[in-house]
Amino acid sequence: MTERRHDREFVRTFFTSPTAVEGEDDSAKMLRRAADLRGLEAPDVWVPDNEDATAPSMREEGAENVAEVVADSGADFPGEIHPRVVWHRDDPAARYRGFQQMLTVADPDRGAVDHIDGFVIPEVGDIDDWKKADEALTLVETEHGLDRGSLAMSVIVESGEAELAMRHLREEVGKPTNSLERLFLLVDGEVDYTKDMRATTPTGELPPWPELRHNTSRGASAAGLIAVDGPYDDIRDVEGYRERMEANRAKGMTGIWSLTPGQVVEANTAPLPPETGRWLLSAGDRRVELDDRDGAWAYDGDRLSLDETGDDYRLRVGGDERRLDAEQLREELLGLVEYVPSMSDVVDSMEEFEAARESGTGAIAIERAATLRLDGVDVEISSDRMWDEATYQAAMTPIRLFQDVYDHRPDQREELEERYGEDVVERATTVG
Template sequence: MDERIHDRKFVRTFFTTPTAVEEDDTAKMLRSASQLRGMQAPDVWVPDNEDATAPNMRDEGARNITEVVAEAGEDVPGEIHPRVVWHRDSPETRYRGFQHMLEIADPEKGAVEHIDGFVIPEVGGIDDWKKADEFITIVENEYGLKEGSLAMSVIIESGAAELAMEKLRGEMGKPTNNLERLFLLVDGEVDYTKDMRAITPTGELPSWDELRHNTSRAASAAGLIAIDGPYDDIRDVEGYHERMQNNQAKGQLGIWSLTPGQVVEANKNPLPPTEGYWLIDEDGREVELKEQDDIQVYNGSRIALEETGEGYILTIGSDQLELEDEDALQEELLGLLSYVPSLDDIVDSMEEFEAAKEAGQGAIAMTQSATVSIDGVETDISRDRMWDEATYQALQTPITYFQDIYESRPDQHDDLAELYSEDIVNRAMDVGN
């Protein structure tokens, strides 16, 4: 069960598109999104027949999905998972969602062969998830599709759905349902905030750390993939990256995208950097050192370093340390510095460890060295990190992620080779196998 059961083991991007807009061609936005390629194209494309589309346009939206996916679906590089309407409290809405699925999956209309599954919003407790699963089973049966061949992804936007996630591992595999079709667990923080009745003074969304942890944990326990919800402020690229980094530390490796620009950011963000760099802990904030002629230079004003006759004075914020010699200084700086490895660095270290293991060694020391300059005082620092099997396996996550992306997205091969060089990409595809 801990094994992911779908083609994609990782999903970086979940991109929603309105299915019907008030234009001469109401399918205009769908058509345009279906043409995205390379870094602009998401891993999962979601023609959104729910919140992104006006309620009175949704029947037309379902027809538009069918038409556009039939025409253009074959060449869409990612998977296609339309979102239909659903609500735990409304049988009317659930029935309408069922009808839209029947419309979209009708094999005579030619779309279903390119449809990978459906996204069900506003689910409640586990019994509500089972109702959606049952409708999809009926759709499959009606159209002669294999049971379980259409994936089901859900939006977690109620406390009840958050609790239901804990039950998945025990419910999947029961003969009375096909919940093995589950694919993505997607947080929906706007409606979750409403359901939780949370209030913030500015109306900004709470960060919902526990929800994101619980979604990631459920994905781990049930072999699914956890995706964070939309980041509304589409101009705030820096904030979007911070959110993704925070998500990744929780094991939530994918995020919703609202625009092709956000898709590009979210496709690239989880990849290791092209160049490694050093961080220094500037009194509680991590800032990047700038490399100049192989020297790592600190340009900020919160850390100061001065060489005196008898040693060094290192000031961090309002704390002043008197250090008697260079050894003491190196020790202190080591505590402040950390290194962010590039894809190249990670591949090097893994290859080195693999060779050592081949030669019968269980653990080896990997050394990171740098010359650091603060206020013109240069210091050589060097750190040994012990690598054993556990370190190796823990660092394999970004490599496995990279390999999964590369294999699933041939349309991004050129972008990746341009970003990292052909050679590094090839070595990254070889390592760990």
């Protein structure tokens, strides 16, 4: 795995807020609200957004607001702070305005730069444009007497050019002719990407762009960076937001854009290992979660049925019906169920493997057993999963995420202990 270049190994939440609201007595009120967020409502990365979220006529005032609010409240904000400035690959004037905004926010006399971790650059193009943004940041650092590379740079991938540019990062990062090692986040911007690709759908909704999310995750992995998905605009569709995050995590993309504190809470908690384990059953064309009832995992739906007929059983899944003996039934059900381990389960398995490894054993079998209850019929199932070093390292990813959160977000520790219990939290912080 490529070495990470920043303190954070994972970013779950990328939360934007307008820098200046027109027609308000206090144009910085949204910034002040965001700066006061704490615990699970506070993002890992807060992005005072002086581009799309702020009207063009308010952006000069917005840069002033960022400097003022971050100077006042930045020291106490529990996440990182990365303001977004204007930029465009095809517009020198936009790039110059972005440079001026960075100069304003990073001016040491304004008191904010000590709490600013970097800047977010939108609308980048090919790799030469990324270098222009890097050079602008270097000039800001030089102008204000800051160490070269002290300001991180995150980019929003909003064009085909930017998507292709990610292929060049491994060879470009670290060259003495640039400071691209300052790169931190690669963030998808599906709205402008759709516009750049001239893509359409019958309903006018955005295409899902799974390829873009895969490519961004791959580009981040190859260059030691962190990938973040773009905004999920339907803020009331909590289940859809969760499904999007689950699909992203299967691509290695933990982080997602959050538009509201409610989305921040969802995105902060969704990647963490579950509090309790659960069994899932493939019933017809659906996968459903079984209910934990009196020591058995029960299914009461109509997509699957089970009848006990003397010495054998009749199992119906969808339109397929089979007559099975007890052993065949157990094997059939093992193919239909999956177990989602809890944090405690994962820690138990890792500790068991670590103990075996210490004693010189390279692989062990870990048993998982349960009682399934289908149409009132109880069936005992069990399976063994082989754990070796590769399995152990794969299981370490959610634990590393937890450890990263625990180390960098002490404001969330109390909520983590409430979620898992003190004993599990203590073991999870030391395992590995």
